[in-house]
Ligand SMILES: *[C@@H]1O[C@H](CO)[C@@H](O)[C@H](O)[C@H]1NC(C)=O
Ligand SMILES: *[C@@H]1O[C@H](CO)[C@@H](O)[C@H](O)[C@H]1NC(C)=O
Ligand SMILES: *[C@@H]1O[C@H](CO)[C@@H](O)[C@H](O)[C@H]1NC(C)=O
Ligand SMILES: *[C@@H]1O[C@H](CO)[C@@H](O)[C@H](O)[C@H]1NC(C)=O
């Protein structure tokens with residue numbers, strides 16, 4: 001019985017070894033035949049071979065810990081915070097989680113996927129608080145800590161433009177919102193043929209006072225809007241401008257609609273920020289004024305975006321927190337602001 005037993009064990013071992021080797025041989029064989037397809041030269045190219053081998057064999061390192069971000073400000077700010085957390089957590093090899101108040105705002109509109117922290121869990125973790133400024137820095141690639149809570153109002157493409165596809169996937173609208181927005185635009189179009197939709201966001205409200213008084217800056221005036229609209233009027237056959245604003249009365253009084261190519265969305269009533277945001281995001285191009293709301297519309301639409309540039313005096317405290325080149329992607333079109341009202345005031 002002893003002899004037979006040892007033979008059986010031996011046979012099993014031999015089979016295991018053969019199976020293992022043929023697996024490795026097969027993997028290499030597949031790669032080699034792929035290399036042959038790629039070409040003789042590449043067959044001996046160890047760089048290519050090693051890259052392919054390592055992608056076949058190595059698994060990505062699992063994300064560890066819990067990273068989160070504050071949920072402050074309104075829609076545009078929340079989107080900036082979400083996207084920055086997503087990008088920095090990934091860059092540092094940690095799992096991102098959002099706060100319930102961020103989830104309740106963003107998930108109403110988008111099919112976001114980051115997991116949500118429970119309120120009790122938030123209170124019991126010893127977080128490392130880490131403040132961010134509003135542009136990407138080298139040190140943000142190496143932030144220590146398994147439990148990090150990012151802080152600030154980050155909203156700069158410099159944090160997340162390298163994973164733009166993933167960020168846009170997070171900010172995918174719910175299907176019913178897509179349908180509502182497209183139906184609205186279709187109705188606004190009326191009998192016009194071959195329309196190019198240009199969304200315009202005119203940020204007013206508190207900024208009318210905050211910009212000159214706190215930040216030594218201006219908001220968009222009618223001259224800016226006129227120049228921006230004329231750009232699209234010259235470029236497209238039938239542009240239709242879809243305007244949303246938190247100062248719709250000002251828009252209706254000041255925007256010259258003698259060409260009948262401006263549609264004021266909301267018909268006098270203030271729309272919800274979510275609805276306005278979705279509407280502008282379904283247009284083909286964007287005219288923004290100032291603020292993160294307009295920046296996100298331009299980023300999601302992906303067409304041409306015109307923005308107001310250089311809208312603060314050189315000694316503005318705003319410039320300590322904000323960099324034009326980090327806020328607006330280089331392919332966007334800047335129109336410099338008319339600062340003369342500020343200069344008059346200072347005289
Ligand atoms: C090997 O592949 C690398 C990466 O594709 C390439 O840069 C290099 O020029 C190749 N070398 C040869 C000798 O083909
Ligand atoms: C539709 O408009 C675009 C942009 O203005 C123009 O290039 C195109 O020729 C137009 N198409 C038709 C069928 O009129
Ligand atoms: C409005 O625009 C039309 C057409 O471009 C122009 O003829 C008219 O002078 C403008 N009105 C004002 C008040 O600027
Ligand atoms: C412009 O936007 C409308 C509404 O979202 C869309 O149906 C159309 O396909 C877009 N046109 C182009 C050229 O992208």
Ligand SMILES: *[C@@H]1O[C@H](CO)[C@@H](O)[C@H](O)[C@H]1NC(C)=O
Pocket residue numbers: 309310334335336
């Ligand atoms: C804003 O000002 C800077 C510095 O004066 C200048 O280099 C830049 O071209 C200006 N931007 C625009 C869009 O005019």
